[in-house]
Amino acid sequence: MKLDWTTILCLVYNALIAALGAQVAIHSECWWIFPISGLLMLRPKLQYTHYQICDSCGAEGPKALSRPEALSAAELAGWKRVPVTRDGKRIWHDYCPECQMLTSSKEEE
Ligand SMILES: [Zn+2]
Secondary structure (H helix, E strand, C coil): CCCCHHHHHHHHHHHHHHHHHHHHHHHHCCCCHHHHHHHCCCCCCCCCCECCECCCCCCECCCECCHHHHHHHHHHCCCEEEEEEECCEEEEEEECHHHHHHHHHHHHC
């Protein structure tokens, strides 16, 4: 997993809170401050920022932590990748399950 800035800041903040809590607990002889400082810590939020976008309707696919994960999650959810050649370049088009049904019914007509 790649660490992004929010996660790093979160870890730095947690370390500061822990150090501060320990200092206060040692100097004030209030040992219960230390566990309380643990409650002030932040849990790094995992960012699900990668997802496929349907090239037909713009629907968003299942969110994942990385691009390969998003691709496999979309595949599991029934999404389809179709290679399209445009101006001599091969690009990929993604279609959500609903749009696949629409395009296949169009082909039949
Ligand atoms: Zn779609």
